[in-house]
Amino acid sequence: MAFALNSKVDIGIYSDVKPHEVWISKSIFEYVDKAKLKYPITARIIRAGNVITESVATAKVFNEGDKVTVQLGYNGSLKTEFEGFISRLNFTTPLEVECEGYSYQLRFKNVSGTMVKVQLVELLRSITAGTDIVLDEKNIPGFIIDKVILTGKTALDVLEEIKKTSGQLIKFFFTGKTLWAGLQYLDYKGTVKYKMGWNVIKDGNLKLHQAQHEQTTVNWIGEMKDGTKVTATTGNKGTVKIKSTHAITDKNSLQQLSDAEHRKLSYDGYEGKITAFGLPYCEPGDVAEIIDEKYPERGGRYIVQSTEVKYSMGGFRRTVGIGEKL
Secondary structure, eight states, X not given: OOOOEEEEEEETTBOOOOOXXXXXXXXXXXXXXXXXXXXXXXXOOEETTEEXXXXXXXXXXXXXXXXXXXXXXXXXXXXXXXXXXXXXXXXXXXEEEEEEOTHHHHHTOEEOSEEEEEEHHHHHXXXXXXXXXXXXXXXXXXXXXXXXXOTTEEHHHHHHHHHHHXXXXXXXXXXXXXXXXXXXXXXXXXXXEEEBTTTXXXXXXXXXXXXXXXXXXXXXXXXXXXSOEEEEEEOSSSEEEEEEESSOOOHHHHHHHHHHHHHHHSOOEEEEEEEEESOSOOOTTSEEEEEOSSSGGGOEEEEEXXXXXXXXXXXXXXXXXXXXXX
């Protein structure tokens, strides 16, 4: 069966703007979805089915902040790979259009005030209010931060501050306009099957990760203003890893951080990347079910941590970052 490449890219008021090349990057560790689109420096516009014979400078019809939707696929079957906004126009040949996902709306949203003993979900509701962003609230942990000063910051600054406060354990990532936030993967979006030697082109980056090499006890310590310390512990053998914070002193919240840190260090499985064809569709937060007849021990169900999509008339490839084994 022959596979014909198809794309549909909508930018601002223009529909089906055919690109030379597309590059898209997403990750559960990064709340900024990124895309780069390449176009000829001049183009023709089709209006009501008629081609306007006069050429236009491509860079002059696009503007920073224009809404962007990218759909890619084969044989007319398209999947939405990216939703966001133009963040920059690079006046090169061909023209390069840099895009950012819905974090773009948080980048320019100023916030103010101070929140004390605030639940994470309440804080996220506050900083996303007035945007098009939808919170995936069912996975947000019951997490309490002692004090957050919002004044003088953007909503994106606050997300970064939360990540630092949690030792990078709280993850934020977007699926379109939906913002996911959490300490672990609770609600897998879908399962994608990858069979080595069939729909996987390259698998040489997979590396074995064994828990017995990472026997660790994790202590998370929250220190109050009066010097009192609250400690949460996970594990009871191996190397002791100590993390401390002044921003979190709630025992339950510290325990969640301790459990998440321990889980990160103590899973069995493989980690790394595989390169596959553009379809089946796969995105961060999905489960990759890997089948390997040559090395059966590599088989199993893994969290998809990242995806990188490359599309041009020369081909359509998806590199999938493999993480924790379920």
